[in-house]
Amino acid sequence: MSSHEISEAEDKLPEERGAGSAVRPAEDPFADPGLPPHEHRKQDIDERAAKRSERTVALLFTVSMLATIAFIAAYVAIPVDKYIYVFPIGHISALNFALGVTLGIALFTIGAGAVHWARTLMSDVEIADERHPIEASPEVKSKVLEEFHTGAKESGFGRRKLARNTLFGALALVPLSGVVLLRDLGPLPGTKLRHTKWAKGKRLMNYNTMQPLRPEDIAVGSLTFAMPEGMSEEQHDFQTEIAKAALMLVRLQPENIKDKRELDWSHEGIVAFSKICTHVGCPINLYEQQTHHVLCPCHQSTFDLSDGGRVIFGPAGHALPQLRIRANDQGYLEAMGDFSEPVGPAYWERG
Amino acid sequence: MKKLSARRRHPLAALVVLLFALAVTGGLYAAFSPSEAKADDSSAQSLAIEEGKKLYAVGCASCHGTGGQGTSDGPSLVGVGSAAVDFQVGTGRMPAQQPGAQVPKKKKIYSDAEIEQLAAYIASLGAGPVTPTKSQYSPDGADVAKGGELFRTNCAQCHNFAGKGGALTNGKFAPALDGVSPKHLYEAMQTGPQNMPSFPDTVMPEKNKQDIIAYLDTVNSDKSKTPGGLELGGLGPVSEGLFGWVFGMGAMIVLTIWVAARTAKAKKS
Numbered sequence: 311m312s313s314h315e316i317s318e319a320e321d322k323l324p325e326e327r328g329a330g331s332a333v334r335p336a337e338d339p340f341a342d343p344g345l346p347p348h349e350h351r352k353q354d355i356d357e358r359a360a361k362r363s364e365r366t367v368a369l370l371f372t373v374s375m376l377a378t379i380a381f382i383a384a385y386v387a388i389p390v391d392k393y394i395y396v397f398p399i400g401h402i403s404a405l406n407f408a409l410g411v412t413l414g415i416a417l418f419t420i421g422a423g424a425v426h427w428a429r430t431l432m433s434d435v436e437i438a439d440e441r442h443p444i445e446a447s448p449e450v451k452s453k454v455l456e457e458f459h460t461g462a463k464e465s466g467f468g469r470r471k472l473a474r475n476t477l478f479g480a481l482a483l484v485p486l487s488g489v490v491l492l493r494d495l496g497p498l499p500g501t502k503l504r505h506t507k508w509a510k511g512k513r514l515m516n517y518n519t520m521q522p523l524r525p526e527d528i529a530v531g532s533l534t535f536a537m538p539e540g541m542s543e544e545q546h547d548f549q550t551e552i553a554k555a556a557l558m559l560v561r562l563q564p565e566n567i568k569d570k571r572e573l574d575w576s577h578e579g580i581v582a583f584s585k586i587c588t589h590v591g592c593p594i595n596l597y598e599q600q601t602h603h604v605l606c607p608c609h610q611s612t613f614d615l616s617d618g619g620r621v622i623f624g625p626a627g628h629a630l631p632q633l634r635i636r637a638n639d640q641g642y643l644e645a646m647g648d649f650s651e652p653v654g655p656a657y658w659e660r661g
Numbered sequence: 662m663k664k665l666s667a668r669r670r671h672p673l674a675a676l677v678v679l680l681f682a683l684a685v686t687g688g689l690y691a692a693f694s695p696s697e698a699k700a701d702d703s704s705a706q707s708l709a710i711e712e713g714k715k716l717y718a719v720g721c722a723s724c725h726g727t728g729g730q731g732t733s734d735g736p737s738l739v740g741v742g743s744a745a746v747d748f749q750v751g752t753g754r755m756p757a758q759q760p761g762a763q764v765p766k767k768k769k770i771y772s773d774a775e776i777e778q779l780a781a782y783i784a785s786l787g788a789g790p791v792t793p794t795k796s797q798y799s800p801d802g803a804d805v806a807k808g809g810e811l812f813r814t815n816c817a818q819c820h821n822f823a824g825k826g827g828a829l830t831n832g833k834f835a836p837a838l839d840g841v842s843p844k845h846l847y848e849a850m851q852t853g854p855q856n857m858p859s860f861p862d863t864v865m866p867e868k869n870k871q872d873i874i875a876y877l878d879t880v881n882s883d884k885s886k887t888p889g890g891l892e893l894g895g896l897g898p899v900s901e902g903l904f905g906w907v908f909g910m911g912a913m914i915v916l917t918i919w920v921a922a923r924t925a926k927a928k929k930s
Binding site: 349350351352354355356393396398399400401402403406407425428429430434516517518519523524526527528529531532533534535560593594595596597598599600601603605607610612623 | 811814815818819827829830833835853855856857858859860861863864865866869884885886887888889890891920924925926927928
């Protein structure tokens with residue numbers, strides 16, 4: 311306290327020291343300074359400027375109207391298959407370009423006109439909106455609470471326990487009807503997720519040519535896609551079924567196959583794996599023929615096709631399902647049954 | 662006969678005999694020339710193999726072994742065929758500049774004649790895919806729509822739906838396919854360079870390859886049409902989203918600040 315007084319005294323020049331008590335702090339350093347004085351815009355004081363602004367706004371809105379008319383005219387007049395060359399964009403559909411440009415102008419000029427109107431013509435006088443406490447006054451509060459207690463007493467809510475408890479029960483059960491209706495979202499999947507179109511004796515059809523594949527067709531280092539015999543794109547459930555049955559075939563040197571079961575299920579080094587990722591079911595076929603790795607483009611799960619389709623990287627939960635194949639009497643590749651486990655991502659009942 | 666012998670000392674007799682002899686020689690040559698040309702061709706072939714072997718010994722043997730048997734630095738070339746040589750050397754990938762995840766495309770070093778000689782030598786080591794002829798890889802008259810379907814089934818997983826390329830594991834990548842010549846596209850499908858799997862004729866017939874080449878020619882050339890315009894590299898939602906967030910949102914923020922900014926006053930303060 312005293313040292314503070316001394317230092318304060320030392321700060322001042324000798325002639326000021328005598329009048330030390332004359333320096334007083336401001337009444338309230340945090341007082342609201344209030345709004346700065348309002349300044350007028352040119353449009354507020356000059357009627358001609360205001361008229362000019364109005365004309366600008368009206369011009370923008372008129373341009374918007376014309377652009378809308380041009381949009382309709384372009385839609386009617388320009389054929390769908392007409393292409394034009396626009397410099398940075400390239401060969402582009404004339405109709406798309408015209409519709410985009412006219413609609414863009416129509417929308418932009420409405421916005422630009424509104425903003426110009428607001429900034430130049432609408433009142434810009436600053437006003438202060440005071441905040442008020444949201445709490446009610448004590449009198450109101452006590453009156454409301456008193457009325458509530460009276461009401462609760464008169465209703466007998468605390469005394470008639472049977473009525474109260476059955477009411478709770480009824481209210482708790484009502485939402486169940488909504489839950490039950492969810493059953494209508496569709497029939498239960500049943501065993502659909504466990505089975506594909508592959509079955510014993512179904513030949514492997516080349517996806518490119520729809521011809522049955524022979525072992526000699528598949529060279530080491532090549533990649534081939536196959537579907538089960540008897541499927542065609544005209545069938546109504548083709549997409550549903552191919553989403554489960556899609557198969558990729560690669561040929562490895564038998565001595566490069568590390569997994570015993572994979573070797574047993576292969577034919578002369580030809581191995582057949584499901585094309586559906588076991589993470590969330592993307593089609594995986596980014597096959598690297600030197601490493602025998604196959605990569606999923608969605609989340610980079612990587613599977614080693616020379617080691618039973620083992621997951622070597624990424625979020626996939628289990629190895630790629632392998633299809634057991636052999637060559638039949640006519641020399642065509644055929645499946646020796648369905649996949650031994652469900653293909654694709656894991657699900658609740660998969661176990 | 663007597664008439665003929667009587668004129669044997671005629672001043673033009675020598676000329677007649679000369680013409681006759683020339684005609685006979687020419688006729689004989691014409692009669693025998695096909696077989697001679699064939700012999701010539703095979704000798705040209707063996708000459709090409711000889712020349713190719715010399716080029717190989719200088720440019721390739723350090724990695725692929727003196728007889729193309731392969732070493733720890735490079736794979737065996739026995740049975741890769743002339744198509745593989747034409748692709749690898751013709752696109753400048755070989756000779757490789759340095760070891761790495763993937764050998765990229767660069768300026769080609771050998772002339773077309775030298776590439777042919779190298780290809781002849783490698784083809785002589787073991788049977789493999791042969792360099793395709795123009796009628797094999799030309800996209801003329803191929804089915805573009807079918808090609809698109811085939812491309813999406815067999816190629817799009819790595820090379821993107823419009824052939825713009827994509828990333829693989831550990832620094833490897835599938836290159837973009839715009840500007841690649843039809844011949845090299847065909848050879849790549851046939852031989853499966855580096856980590857790309859091959860698509861031999863047994864599973865993807867020549868016709869299918871032509872369709873794919875025609876599809877790429879349609880979507881990736883200077884003439885290709887983009888109905889929407891401004892494809893942003895054709896990379897899909899990533900580049901489009903980035904553009905939307907950076908430029909779209911950026912423009913919105915700037916505009917919002919401007920709308921709420923101080924307006925022009927009559928008196929400068």
